[in-house]
Amino acid sequence: MASNVAVGANARRRVGALIGGFARSRELTLAVVLVALATLVAARAPNFLASTNVVSVTALAAIIAIAAVGEALVIITKNIDLSVESTIGLVAFVVAEVLKQHNLPIPAAWAIGIGLGLALGMANGVVIAIFRVPSIVATLGTLSIYRGLTYWVANGHEINSNDLPAGYTDAASRSILGFRIGDFQFPGVPIFVVLAVFVVIVAALALRYTVPGRQLYAVGSNAEAAATIGIRSQSTVFLAFSLCGMLAGVAGVLWGMEFGQLYASSGTGQSLAIIAAVVVGGVSISGGSGTVIGAAIGALFLGLINNALTVLLLPQEWLQMIYGAVILFAVSTDALIQLRSQRAKARSRIR
Amino acid sequence: MTESGPIDVIKSADEPSAPPPVALAGVSKRFGATQALADVSLDLLPGEIHALVGENGAGKSTIVKVLAGIHQPDSGAVVLDGKAVLLHGPAHARSLGIAVVHQEPRLFPDLTVAENVFTGHAPKGRAGSINWREMRRAADEIFDSLSVRIDSGAIVRGLSMADQQLIEIAKALSVEARVLVLDEPTASLSAHEVERLFAIVRQTRDRGVAVLFVSHRLEEVFELCDRATVLRDGRHIVTAPTSQLTAPDLVRYMVGRSVSLFPRSAAKIGDVLLDVHGLTRVGAFRDISFSVRSGEIVGLAGLVGAGRTEVARVLFGLDRADAGEVTLHGRRVRFRSPSAALRAGIAYVPEDRHLDGLVAGFSIAENVTLPILPRLFPRLFTRSSREHSLAAGYVDRLRIRSTGTNELVDALSGGNQQKVVIAKWLATNPRVLILDEPTRGVDIGAKVEVHRIISELAASGLAIVLISSDLPEVLAMSDRIIVLHEGRVSAEIPRVEASEERVMFAATGQIAEDASSGE
Numbered sequence: 001m002a003s004n005v006a007v008g009a010n011a012r013r014r015v016g017a018l019i020g021g022f023a024r025s026r027e028l029t030l031a032v033v034l035v036a037l038a039t040l041v042a043a044r045a046p047n048f049l050a051s052t053n054v055v056s057v058t059a060l061a062a063i064i065a066i067a068a069v070g071e072a073l074v075i076i077t078k079n080i081d082l083s084v085e086s087t088i089g090l091v092a093f094v095v096a097e098v099l100k101q102h103n104l105p106i107p108a109a110w111a112i113g114i115g116l117g118l119a120l121g122m123a124n125g126v127v128i129a130i131f132r133v134p135s136i137v138a139t140l141g142t143l144s145i146y147r148g149l150t151y152w153v154a155n156g157h158e159i160n161s162n163d164l165p166a167g168y169t170d171a172a173s174r175s176i177l178g179f180r181i182g183d184f185q186f187p188g189v190p191i192f193v194v195l196a197v198f199v200v201i202v203a204a205l206a207l208r209y210t211v212p213g214r215q216l217y218a219v220g221s222n223a224e225a226a227a228t229i230g231i232r233s234q235s236t237v238f239l240a241f242s243l244c245g246m247l248a249g250v251a252g253v254l255w256g257m258e259f260g261q262l263y264a265s266s267g268t269g270q271s272l273a274i275i276a277a278v279v280v281g282g283v284s285i286s287g288g289s290g291t292v293i294g295a296a297i298g299a300l301f302l303g304l305i306n307n308a309l310t311v312l313l314l315p316q317e318w319l320q321m322i323y324g325a326v327i328l329f330a331v332s333t334d335a336l337i338q339l340r341s342q343r344a345k346a347r348s349r350i351r
Numbered sequence: 352m353t354e355s356g357p358i359d360v361i362k363s364a365d366e367p368s369a370p371p372p373v374a375l376a377g378v379s380k381r382f383g384a385t386q387a388l389a390d391v392s393l394d395l396l397p398g399e400i401h402a403l404v405g406e407n408g409a410g411k412s413t414i415v416k417v418l419a420g421i422h423q424p425d426s427g428a429v430v431l432d433g434k435a436v437l438l439h440g441p442a443h444a445r446s447l448g449i450a451v452v453h454q455e456p457r458l459f460p461d462l463t464v465a466e467n468v469f470t471g472h473a474p475k476g477r478a479g480s481i482n483w484r485e486m487r488r489a490a491d492e493i494f495d496s497l498s499v500r501i502d503s504g505a506i507v508r509g510l511s512m513a514d515q516q517l518i519e520i521a522k523a524l525s526v527e528a529r530v531l532v533l534d535e536p537t538a539s540l541s542a543h544e545v546e547r548l549f550a551i552v553r554q555t556r557d558r559g560v561a562v563l564f565v566s567h568r569l570e571e572v573f574e575l576c577d578r579a580t581v582l583r584d585g586r587h588i589v590t591a592p593t594s595q596l597t598a599p600d601l602v603r604y605m606v607g608r609s610v611s612l613f614p615r616s617a618a619k620i621g622d623v624l625l626d627v628h629g630l631t632r633v634g635a636f637r638d639i640s641f642s643v644r645s646g647e648i649v650g651l652a653g654l655v656g657a658g659r660t661e662v663a664r665v666l667f668g669l670d671r672a673d674a675g676e677v678t679l680h681g682r683r684v685r686f687r688s689p690s691a692a693l694r695a696g697i698a699y700v701p702e703d704r705h706l707d708g709l710v711a712g713f714s715i716a717e718n719v720t721l722p723i724l725p726r727l728f729p730r731l732f733t734r735s736s737r738e739h740s741l742a743a744g745y746v747d748r749l750r751i752r753s754t755g756t757n758e759l760v761d762a763l764s765g766g767n768q769q770k771v772v773i774a775k776w777l778a779t780n781p782r783v784l785i786l787d788e789p790t791r792g793v794d795i796g797a798k799v800e801v802h803r804i805i806s807e808l809a810a811s812g813l814a815i816v817l818i819s820s821d822l823p824e825v826l827a828m829s830d831r832i833i834v835l836h837e838g839r840v841s842a843e844i845p846r847v848e849a850s851e852e853r854v855m856f857a858a859t860g861q862i863a864e865d866a867s868s869g870e
Contacts, residue, residue, distance in 0.1 A: 209732055209733050209735075210731050210732055210733065211724045211725055211728055211731055211732075211733060212731070214713075214717065214721065214724055214733065215724065217710055217712070217713065218708070218710055218721055221708070221710040221711065221712075222708045222710070224708075225708025226708060227688075227689065228667075228669065228689040228699075228701070228708065229689070229690075229693070229708065229721060229722035229775075229779075230688075230689065230690030230693055230694075230722060231721075288710060288711065288712070289711060289712040
């Protein structure tokens with residue numbers, strides 16, 4: 001009896017903590033802003049909700065979200081990966097090139113893409129975790145190297161969707177769970193979105209409920225302190241970059257499916273969007289906090305802004321500025337919050 | 352404010368009628384739960400070296416920071432030439448002629464000596480550009496006047512601590528300083544370098560500068576200083592000419608801090624768990640020997656810089672020893688890393704709060720299990736139930752006040768966060784626990800709690816090394832007290848014989864007989 005009461009109280013407290021946590025969380029705030037913005041855009045531009053538009057918005061957002069999950073893992077360890085866009089570009093081009101040259105089944109294309117992404121990520125990891133090159137410099141180097149490789153592979157050519165098997169380029173427009181009730185037609189969920197949601201959920205669970213996931217946060221929060229409790233920060237950082245490369249590989253394969261038309265320069269500029277998505281999603285650039293769910297919502301948010309400019313017939317040139325402003329806004333609010341909590345901490349502790 | 356200590360201000364007969372160039376008038380300053388300064392008044396006279404002494408945490412550094420414009424008093428004021436002024440910051444204080452040399456030199460290592468001396472006020476040429484030749488010349492002139500030889504064109508990186516300190520002093524004197532504040536300037540100097548420094552300080556005094564000399568080396572106070580002020584617990588205890596004081600007087604003024612009572616339950620003292628013999632780390636400590644038994648609390652007392660934390664860092668594998676042996680449970684050990692020490696059963700709760708490594712955004716349970724995750728969950732996946740039941744045990748035992756093991760550590764009070772840190776290290780299941788200043792900065796209630804925890808841990812058979820600057824704490828908690836002075840063991844005092852005077856005498860390098868004869 002008494003224990004039942006205790007359990008009840010405990011459960012209530014848990015629910016309370018959960019709600020309190022959500023109210024404070026960046027993820028929820030961002031989701032609310034997202035819905036509000038979508039409603040606003042939909043009211044001004046009815047074609048925003050047209051199914052072709054929805055599919056194209058969510059497909060690109062899904063690609064960015066998957067890459068952003070990988071980038072979030074890296075940023076949580078207090079590092080950064082600037083080379084994701086080149087990984088995406090190289091993987092997309094190489095996979096397409098292989099499909100063009102050889103008659104391979106689609107799963108083989110996936111394996112090549114993911115494997116190549118993983119290898120590129122591990123290369124980053126080696127330079128950063130073993131040779132101890134600061135990640136911002138190391139990945140600035142590989143950003144350029146991987147892009148250079150793409151130009152070398154492309155050798156002045158580009159790839160058209162005609163060169164690719166139909167099963168590859170059609171995938172982007174496919175969806176599941178579509179249904180029709182009378183006049184109402186639900187077009188279903190694009191498979192890109194399904195895949196992105198799957199990646200986000202797996203990554204979120206892994207971060208929270210596996211040993212390396214926990215250690216990722218510990219290293220990013222305070223590498224020196226993590227070392228005093230026996231966490232090897234180098235292997236943790238290596239793991240983060242490897243996974244980031246692998247997810248960029250997934251994003252690269254999807255990129256090829258979505259666009260069909262591939263150039264050596266494909267994907268250029270996307271690192272900015274990916275990092276913006278992560279930061280807007282509440283992952284602290286100073287490491288140790290944030291979630292991949294936030295990063296994914298951030299990707300959707302930026303995708304929405306991108307599309308809003310199109311459907312509202314606003315100049316597309318604003319996009320870069322908006323991304324930049326969004327990064328600055330997110331990082332400076334983080335800095336402010338951190339400053340406040342540090343001050344509070346100093347007040348309560350320092351003599 | 353009630354006056355708790357013996358206060359007798361002895362005024363010199365020939366006190367000048369003009370207001371002192373700089374004085375503190377009734378200054379109070381509070382940080383969180385700690386009253387760092389309470390109604391402290393102090394005057395600094397031209398042509399006088401004024402010593403400021405007190406135990407660790409007595410408020411000396413706070414006074415230095417108030418004078419330097421780093422902290423603004425909550426009440427009271429800094430008085431310049433009889434007028435109260437509000438110092439907005441270090442630059443403002445400097446512009447008013449208050450030059451402060453901090454304990455650790457704060458120089459730009461990649462710039463030259465001359466550039467460091469003239470940081471912020473470099474001599475300008477016609478076009479407003481820096482006049483390098485003039486800067487070098489002016490710097491040389493200052494060093495000449497101090498009769499020291501330092502190449503003003505040298506890069507600071509690689510210069511000795513003593514030279515860096517002289518550069519700080521030169522920097523202080525490069526502006527028209529009326530007051531020179533030296534915060535424990537001799538802490539890292541050799542005897543010869545100390546002599547050179549003293550000559551310079553005397554010379555500066557003779558030029559009519561008022562000098563405030565912060566130190567806890569009593570012999571220096573008597574050798575160098577004209578007057579001395581003693582602080583204790585942030586309060587002014589006494590100001591008197593050093594000619595009217597003796598070393599035992601000073602020690603007695605310094606000790607006798609207000610005591611909070613805490614339980615120390617008797618523990619069964621067992622076998623020797625940790626034995627340290629002849630442990631030496633060059634530049635930090637030498638020939639340290641002591642042992643700790645199961646159930647025993649050994650206090651490591653000493654002034655800041657005596658080498659206590661350095662010893663702990665070596666024992667925990669954060670630094671290497673140059674000589675000596677450590678025996679743990681009868682086996683010789685030599686740790687290459689903290690994880691090796693953890694595996695062998697030593698845990699170290701660091702003094703440096705930056706190293707405590709609580710992950711903000713993690714719950715109590717997640718923080719507590721962090722050091723033992725791979726051991727707890729060898730199959731990669733964590734299980735909340737296991738984690739929470741483990742953490743719940745510690746929350747119970749240490750009485751961590753929270754809404755449950757799910758609560759984020761960010762939401763806890765400082766004292767409760769400190770308990771989570773202790774829980775985290777206890778989760779590693781140590782046999783030897785080293786606690787470095789475990790109660791610094793926590794409020795009095797939490798302090799008593801931490802003491803209870805330490806006492807219970809000893810009773811459960813742990814060997815505990817307690818490093819603390821809080822004398823009453825060390826006295827009340829320890830079965831034995833090892834006192835370090837300048838990197839060496841200066842006394843080992845059993846509980847029954849321990850008194851604040853005795854510990855403080857050993858910590859300041861005085862001979863213990865003085866204390867007993869003075870009583």
